[in-house]
Amino acid sequence: MARVAFLVVAIIVFGMSNGHTQTPANGSLQVPARTLPVPTTVSPEMQAIIAAPISSTWNVFPKSIDEWKTMSAPTTGRGLPALRERFAVKSEAITVNGVQAYMVTPQTIPPENRNRLLVHVHGGCYVLNGGEAATSEAIYMAGFGHFKVLSVDYRRPPEHPYPAALDDAIAVWKGALKMAAPTNMAIFGTSAGGALTLSMVLRARQEKLPLPGAIAPGTPMSDLTGAGDSFATNFMIDNVLVGSDGRCDAMARLYANGHDLKDPMLSPVYGDMTGFPPAILTTGTRDLLLSNTVRVHRKLRQAGVVAELQVFEGQSHAHYMRDANAPETREAFEEIARFFDKHLGK
Amino acid sequence: MARVAFLVVAIIVFGMSNGHTQTPANGSLQVPARTLPVPTTVSPEMQAIIAAPISSTWNVFPKSIDEWKTMSAPTTGRGLPALRERFAVKSEAITVNGVQAYMVTPQTIPPENRNRLLVHVHGGCYVLNGGEAATSEAIYMAGFGHFKVLSVDYRRPPEHPYPAALDDAIAVWKGALKMAAPTNMAIFGTSAGGALTLSMVLRARQEKLPLPGAIAPGTPMSDLTGAGDSFATNFMIDNVLVGSDGRCDAMARLYANGHDLKDPMLSPVYGDMTGFPPAILTTGTRDLLLSNTVRVHRKLRQAGVVAELQVFEGQSHAHYMRDANAPETREAFEEIARFFDKHLGK
Numbered sequence: 001m002a003r004v005a006f007l008v009v010a011i012i013v014f015g016m017s018n019g020h021t022q023t024p025a026n027g028s029l030q031v032p033a034r035t036l037p038v039p040t041t042v043s044p045e046m047q048a049i050i051a052a053p054i055s056s057t058w059n060v061f062p063k064s065i066d067e068w069k070t071m072s073a074p075t076t077g078r079g080l081p082a083l084r085e086r087f088a089v090k091s092e093a094i095t096v097n098g099v100q101a102y103m104v105t106p107q108t109i110p111p112e113n114r115n116r117l118l119v120h121v122h123g124g125c126y127v128l129n130g131g132e133a134a135t136s137e138a139i140y141m142a143g144f145g146h147f148k149v150l151s152v153d154y155r156r157p158p159e160h161p162y163p164a165a166l167d168d169a170i171a172v173w174k175g176a177l178k179m180a181a182p183t184n185m186a187i188f189g190t191s192a193g194g195a196l197t198l199s200m201v202l203r204a205r206q207e208k209l210p211l212p213g214a215i216a217p218g219t220p221m222s223d224l225t226g227a228g229d230s231f232a233t234n235f236m237i238d239n240v241l242v243g244s245d246g247r248c249d250a251m252a253r254l255y256a257n258g259h260d261l262k263d264p265m266l267s268p269v270y271g272d273m274t275g276f277p278p279a280i281l282t283t284g285t286r287d288l289l290l291s292n293t294v295r296v297h298r299k300l301r302q303a304g305v306v307a308e309l310q311v312f313e314g315q316s317h318a319h320y321m322r323d324a325n326a327p328e329t330r331e332a333f334e335e336i337a338r339f340f341d342k343h344l345g346k
Numbered sequence: 347m348a349r350v351a352f353l354v355v356a357i358i359v360f361g362m363s364n365g366h367t368q369t370p371a372n373g374s375l376q377v378p379a380r381t382l383p384v385p386t387t388v389s390p391e392m393q394a395i396i397a398a399p400i401s402s403t404w405n406v407f408p409k410s411i412d413e414w415k416t417m418s419a420p421t422t423g424r425g426l427p428a429l430r431e432r433f434a435v436k437s438e439a440i441t442v443n444g445v446q447a448y449m450v451t452p453q454t455i456p457p458e459n460r461n462r463l464l465v466h467v468h469g470g471c472y473v474l475n476g477g478e479a480a481t482s483e484a485i486y487m488a489g490f491g492h493f494k495v496l497s498v499d500y501r502r503p504p505e506h507p508y509p510a511a512l513d514d515a516i517a518v519w520k521g522a523l524k525m526a527a528p529t530n531m532a533i534f535g536t537s538a539g540g541a542l543t544l545s546m547v548l549r550a551r552q553e554k555l556p557l558p559g560a561i562a563p564g565t566p567m568s569d570l571t572g573a574g575d576s577f578a579t580n581f582m583i584d585n586v587l588v589g590s591d592g593r594c595d596a597m598a599r600l601y602a603n604g605h606d607l608k609d610p611m612l613s614p615v616y617g618d619m620t621g622f623p624p625a626i627l628t629t630g631t632r633d634l635l636l637s638n639t640v641r642v643h644r645k646l647r648q649a650g651v652v653a654e655l656q657v658f659e660g661q662s663h664a665h666y667m668r669d670a671n672a673p674e675t676r677e678a679f680e681e682i683a684r685f686f687d688k689h690l691g692k
């Protein structure tokens with residue numbers, strides 16, 4: 001019913017003569033408004049996440065450096081003690097090669113993972129989730145995958161713009177190389193952390209450092225230039241990022257600090273991915289970064305890299321790490337863990 | 347600009363009090379109208395395909411049996427002689443185990459493919475593409491992959507509803523088992539052919555027939571019940587299928603002929619996929635069947651099956667087999683060919 005009402009409105013606005021949406025000469029497509037039900041094809045836990053209203057702050061962002069500083073301040077994250085308890089993992093603040101980090105360790109580590117180490121770079125549009133909040137995804141991975149995880153608490157803008165985060169991540173990678181064999185290590189992260197995962201490999205190769213045995217970029221912010229079709233198709237459908245030109249993009253520009261957004265160290269989809277380690281990428285059908293995840297997947301495959309893609313039904317940006325009890329969360333992380341197990345040395 | 351105009355309209359229609367789209371109590375999401383530009387992130391050839399207006403006949407369908415018969419009549423397809431010439435393949439009408447089929451043979455077959463055979467089941471919502479038109483995708487696969495391809499010209503409704511198509515496909519599979527070792531054979535197809543690929547495996551297992559060494563269901567019509575989130579999210583965005591409740595769904599119901607649409611032989615996403623052969627699935631970010639492709643991928647992975655997913659930027663339903671000269675077409679088919687080469691015996 002609502003769909004019909006909107007179609008009628010669309011016809012009035014565009015002066016169409018019939019019920020079909022028409023395509024203007026430049027090939028752009030006019031899509032009528034519509035009402036999207038919560039899909040029945042996901043778990044009740046995931047339905048609750050999908051049914052959440054769109055972020056009310058997606059296009060509200062600081063206008064002054066002081067407000068940015070407040071936003072980028074370290075936090076303790078949401079419910080981390082309970083999450084650590086649920087997964088029986090501990091988290092210790094450490095300094096690695098001069099950079100703040102956390103070592104997240106499961107109570108029980110199976111023999112095949114004892115000489116393995118994962119390096120984690122957190123998300124949050126390069127600005128958010130400093131401090132202990134950095135470790136949320138690391139706890140999921142340590143818990144579901146039974147790996148030790150070293151989570152980088154990289155410096156953030158406005159005080160520390162690009163390349164501070166990447167410098168810190170690479171410093172931790174150099175430190176990690178003294179803790180485990182590179183072929184026994186993987187790098188992973190989501191959103192900005194997914195982009196940093198990719199740019200770390202580019203940077204490590206540039207510096208002739210050993211590469212990890214595998215990587216898992218989750219819904220990576222792989223293209224800061226605004227390119228990527230799902231910025232348009234999933235606009236106002238992704239209830240997390242909602243749209244480009246919002247808060248997350250403003251944060252990314254704060255990080256970029258005037259550098260060319262097409263630099264592969266900022267937009268790794270433009271990088272040469274030849275020789276990359278095996279990669280597993282994760283996204284969802286409603287993800288604003290669906291395109292920028294699949295574009296990286298294609299680019300890796302074009303370069304002959306072993307690369308797997310998992311796309312979860314109905315999920316918006318990084319929904320796969322929202323609820324530790326959603327079966328889809330377990331599925332996403334266990335799939336990554338299996339991929340690491342397959343490709344890492346022991 | 348158009349986006350803003352539509353937001354305002356949406357606010358008026360829904361009586362919203364601010365510029366944010368709101369979520370009603372049932373969790374459904376109201377998405378404003380928008381204009382989608384042609385993505386810059388695909389080849390010029392693919393841009394032309396994406397820029398095409400939405401199908402003008404997507405929700406126009408026959409109202410009488412006679413009209414259906416006309417629609418399901420065999421055709422010679424579009425430009426097949428030129429396509430065969432471009433790929434240097436020949437096509438011969440043959441009868442296999444009593445069923446009409448075509449053997450599509452490349453001029454040059456590399457040694458590793460000489461004992462291999464692919465079985466192809468065409469798409470067309472179970473009604474269209476009978477006769478020589480059946481072979482279009484087979485020609486692409488024979489051309490890009492350098493395999494012999496046996497393409498099933500299965501019977502179609504209204505005269506021959508379910509299970510005629512599946513019966514014919516299985517009869518051809520039994521015939522193929524006399525031509526090559528099952529481990530040297532793969533089954534593939536797109537849309538209805540993707541669903542038939544999956545239901546053939548279910549049926550072969552049921553009949554205790556040998557299974558193929560690999561399968562490639564392309565954007566499969568894996569769920570005829572209407573479930574699948576991208577039916578809503580990609581409504582009016584996919585310029586091929588456009589929406590559910592259109593012509594293709596009417597054809598599928600004609601095929602189902604009153605049978606339970608949730609029967610795995612009609613909606614294979616509901617089937618038990620344990621023991622399935624390695625599978626590679628192909629779809630696009632604008633595909634109306636994006637969800638029903640990724641749901642099959644997840645289901646296969648949950649069953650422990652080797653399953654790879656390729657999702658192409660900006661593509662609607664089966665766009666990957668529209669233009670033999672688009673680099674994305676080559677990429678999609680060569681990826682499938684590599685997957686077959688990896689998993690088939692020689």
